[in-house]
Amino acid sequence: MPLWGGIxxxxxxxxxxxxxxxEDLRAEVRFPTTTPTETIQxxxxxxxxxxxxxxxxxxxxxxxxxxxxxPESPRFGYITSTPKPGWASANLAGxxxxxxxxxxxxxxxxxxxxxxxxxxxxxxxxxxxxxxxxGTGIGGGAMVNGxxxxxxxxxxxxxxxxxxxxxxxxxxxxxxxxxDCLEGLAAGPALEARWGQPGATLGEDHPAWPLEADYxxxxxxxxxxxxxxxxxxMGGGIMEQRQIFxxxxxxVQELLNGYLQAxxxxxxxxxxxxxxxxxxxxxxxxxxxxAQQAAQGASGPIQAQSSAAT
Amino acid sequence: MPLWGGIxxxxxxxxxxxxxxxEDLRAEVRFPTTTPTETIQxxxxxxxxxxxxxxxxxxxxxxxxxxxxxPESPRFGYITSTPKPGWASANLAGxxxxxxxxxxxxxxxxxxxxxxxxxxxxxxxxxxxxxxxxGTGIGGGAMVNGxxxxxxxxxxxxxxxxxxxxxxxxxxxxxxxxxDCLEGLAAGPALEARWGQPGATLGEDHPAWPLEADYxxxxxxxxxxxxxxxxxxMGGGIMEQRQIFxxxxxxVQELLNGYLQAxxxxxxxxxxxxxxxxxxxxxxxxxxxxAQQAAQGASGPIQAQSSAAT
Numbered sequence: 001m002p003l004w005g006g007i008x009x010x011x012x013x014x015x016x017x018x019x020x021x022x023e024d025l026r027a028e029v030r031f032p033t034t035t036p037t038e039t040i041q042x043x044x045x046x047x048x049x050x051x052x053x054x055x056x057x058x059x060x061x062x063x064x065x066x067x068x069x070x071p072e073s074p075r076f077g078y079i080t081s082t083p084k085p086g087w088a089s090a091n092l093a094g095x096x097x098x099x100x101x102x103x104x105x106x107x108x109x110x111x112x113x114x115x116x117x118x119x120x121x122x123x124x125x126x127x128x129x130x131x132x133x134x135g136t137g138i139g140g141g142a143m144v145n146g147x148x149x150x151x152x153x154x155x156x157x158x159x160x161x162x163x164x165x166x167x168x169x170x171x172x173x174x175x176x177x178x179x180d181c182l183e184g185l186a187a188g189p190a191l192e193a194r195w196g197q198p199g200a201t202l203g204e205d206h207p208a209w210p211l212e213a214d215y216x217x218x219x220x221x222x223x224x225x226x227x228x229x230x231x232x233x234m235g236g237g238i239m240e241q242r243q244i245f246x247x248x249x250x251x252v253q254e255l256l257n258g259y260l261q262a263x264x265x266x267x268x269x270x271x272x273x274x275x276x277x278x279x280x281x282x283x284x285x286x287x288x289x290x291a292q293q294a295a296q297g298a299s300g301p302i303q304a305q306s307s308a309a310t
Numbered sequence: 311m312p313l314w315g316g317i318x319x320x321x322x323x324x325x326x327x328x329x330x331x332x333e334d335l336r337a338e339v340r341f342p343t344t345t346p347t348e349t350i351q352x353x354x355x356x357x358x359x360x361x362x363x364x365x366x367x368x369x370x371x372x373x374x375x376x377x378x379x380x381p382e383s384p385r386f387g388y389i390t391s392t393p394k395p396g397w398a399s400a401n402l403a404g405x406x407x408x409x410x411x412x413x414x415x416x417x418x419x420x421x422x423x424x425x426x427x428x429x430x431x432x433x434x435x436x437x438x439x440x441x442x443x444x445g446t447g448i449g450g451g452a453m454v455n456g457x458x459x460x461x462x463x464x465x466x467x468x469x470x471x472x473x474x475x476x477x478x479x480x481x482x483x484x485x486x487x488x489x490d491c492l493e494g495l496a497a498g499p500a501l502e503a504r505w506g507q508p509g510a511t512l513g514e515d516h517p518a519w520p521l522e523a524d525y526x527x528x529x530x531x532x533x534x535x536x537x538x539x540x541x542x543x544m545g546g547g548i549m550e551q552r553q554i555f556x557x558x559x560x561x562v563q564e565l566l567n568g569y570l571q572a573x574x575x576x577x578x579x580x581x582x583x584x585x586x587x588x589x590x591x592x593x594x595x596x597x598x599x600x601a602q603q604a605a606q607g608a609s610g611p612i613q614a615q616s617s618a619a620t
Contacts, residue, residue, distance in 0.1 A: 066570065070572075081568070081569060128459075128460070128461035128462065140536070142536070142537075144454040144455065144457070144459050144461070145454065145455065145457045145459070145460075147454070147455045149438075149454050149455070149537060149538065150438070150455075150538065151438035151454070151537055151538030151539050151540055152438070152538045152539065152540050152570075152572040152574060153538050153570060153572045154538055155535060155536055155537065155538050156534075156535045156538070156569065156570065157536055158535075159531075159535045159566075159569060160531070160532045160535045160536065161472060161473050161528045161531055161532060161565065162471060162472070162473070163471050163472070163473055163474060163490075164473060177567050177568070177569040178565070178567060178569065180473075218471045221469075221470070221471055222470045222471060222532050222536070223536060224466075225466045225467055225468075225469045226450075226452070226465055226467055226470065226533060226536045226537065227452075227459060227461055227465065227536065227537075228459065228460065228461030228462045228463050228464055228465050228466070229462065230461060230462050255471065255488070256469075257487050257488060258391070258487070259376070259391060259466065259469060259487040259488065260376065260462075260463060260466060262380075262462040262463045264462060
C-alpha cells in the first residue's frame with residue numbers, strides 16, 4: 001500500500017503525518033505555524049526523518065488561504081492575500097515538491113478536511129455536505145454532487161456578510177478586509193477581542209456562547225439556503241466548545257422557521273449539524289486523500305505540477 | 311427533432327412554449343398565475359391546441375417553489391410551503407403528466423433558467439455559475455462542476471440573511487417566514503411596500519435603486535464566498551431596471567475589498583455580473599432542457615415519474 005504524506009498548514013499550527021489512513025497513522029507532528037521559512041524547514045525535516053526506510057508515494061497539502069489554485073497562473077500553488085504576516089506570496093506547494101521530489105496535490109485546509117470526512121468520517125456516503133471550521137479563521141469546503149466546489153478559485157465561506165446588531169454587540173469586527181463579516185464577528189480573534197480573553201478561557205455559561213451561536217447560525221442558514229447540504233460538519237478550535245452545538249442547532253431551526261421542507265432540519269438536527277468524525281485530524285487525513293489524487297496524476301481536483309515532480 | 315413542451319410557472323405569471331430551442335420557438339403563451347386549477351387548465355389547453363399535428367416528446371416544468379424534489383417522497387413534485395395563496399400542496403407535475411401523457415421533468419424555475427443559460431445563453435462553456443432572479447421573489451440556481459446543485463432539496467438563495475441597517479432602512483421586511491431575509495428586503499413586494507409604489511414606477515434616479523443594489527450586493531458577496539462562481543447571471547423583473555447593474559457591480563467590488571484574487575472581479579466585473587443571454591425566456595427555454603432530460607429517462611436530475619408516464 002502506498003505511503004502518503006499529509007500536511008495541514010493552519011493559521012496557528014501545522015500538522016504533518018505519514019501513513020495510509022486513520023487506522024494506519026505511522027507518525028505525526030504538530031508545531032506552531034511561524035514564518036514560512038522556518039515552518040517549511042520543519043515540514044521537510046519531519047518527512048525526511050520519517051521516510052528513511054520507505055519513500056512517500058505522494059504528499060497532500062491542506063493549506064490555509066486564500067490560495068491561487070488556477071493551474072494556468074504563474075503563482076499557482078501560492079498563498080495569496082492572507083492577513084497572516086509573512087505568508088502572503090508564500091509558495092508552500094512548490095517548496096515541498098522541490099525538497100521532497102514527490103508528486104504534490106494542494107487544496108484548501110477545509111476542502112481537504114471535507115475529503116477526509118467524506119472518505120473516513122462524518123460524511124461517508126453523502127454527496128452534498130459542507131465542512132466548516134471555526135478557529136483562527138472561519139472557512140468552509142463544500143462537496144456538491146460528490147465533488148469539491150472550486151469555481152473561480154475556492155470558496156471563502158468565512159467572509160460572508162451576516163446581520164450584526166450593533167446595539168446588542170457593538171464590537172466592530174476583526175477582519176482586516178471586511179470588518180464584521182462572519183469571520184470578523186465569530187472567529188477566535190473576534191471572541192478574544194470582544195471579551196478580552198481567549199474563547200477557551202471563558203466559562204461554559206458565558207454570554208459569549210449564545211452570541212457566537214447566533215452568528216454561526218446566520219452563516220449556517222446562508223449555507224443551507226445556497227447549497228442545501230445533506231449535513232454540515234463543524235470543526236476547528238472554537239467548536240471544541242461543545243456547548244455551542246445545541247445553541248446553534250436550535251437557532252438554525254428558529255431562523256429557518258419551518259420554511260424548508262426537508263425533515264432533516266426540524267426532526268434530525270442532531271445528525272444534521274455535527275462535529276467531525278475524524279476530530280482534529282480531519283485536515284491532515286484529508287491531505288492523505290489529496291496525496292492519493294496526486295499519485296493518480298491528473299485525476300485530482302488540483303495538481304501542483306505533479307507531472308513534472310516525479 | 312423531438313418537439314419539447316416547456317412550462318415556466320412563476321409566482322406572478324406562467325409561460326408555456328412549444329419548440330426545439332430558442333431559434334425554433336413555435337408557439338408561446340403568457341398568462342397570470344392565478345389559482346392552481348385555473349392555471350393548470352390553461353396550461354393543458356395551450357399544449358392540446360399546439361400539438362394537434364405533432365405530439366410533444368416530453369414536457370419540462372420550471373416551477374416556483376419550494377418544491378418536494380425527493381423521488382422517494384409521497385409528495386414528490388408538489389409545491390410545498392409557498393406563501394402564494396392556494397399553491398401550497400399543489401401537484402403541478404402530476405397534473406400535467408396525467409393530462410398530457412408525456413414524460414415530465416420538474417425542477418425549480420431558477421435551476422431551469424440556469425440550464426437554459428448554460429445551453430444557449432450567458433453561461434455557455436461555464437461549469438460553475440449562478441442564475442439569480444429578482445422579481446416577485448428572489449431565487450437562485452447554481453451549477454457546480456457542470457451539474458445543478460440540489461442537495462437535500464433545492465437551494466432557496468433568496469432566504470439568506472444579510473446585514474440590515476434599520477437606522478438607514480426601517481422597513482421590517484416582507485417575507486412571511488423570515489421578515490428581513492434577502493427576499494424580504496429586496497424582492498418586488500419589498501420595494502413596493504417600502505416605497506408605496508411598484509418598483510417599475512420609480513424613476514431611474516430614485517433612492518430605491520442604490521439601496522436595492524446594496525442588499526443584492528450582500529447576497530452576491532455571500533454567493534461568491536460560498537460558491538466561487540465563474541459568473542453570476544441576474545434575471546427577473548426587478549433586474550429589468552438596468553440602472554441596478556452598475557451600482558451592484560461597484561458595491562460587490564467594494565464589499566469584497568480586494569480579498570479574492572480572481573482577476574474577474576476587479577477587472578472584468580461587467581462580464582462577471584450580467585443579465586441573462588436568453589432574456590425573459592431563460593426559464594421557459596430551460597424547461598425545454600428539462601424536457602430533453604425527461605425524454606432521456608433517468609439521466610435528468612429529477613424525474614417526475616417519467617418511467618410510468620409514457
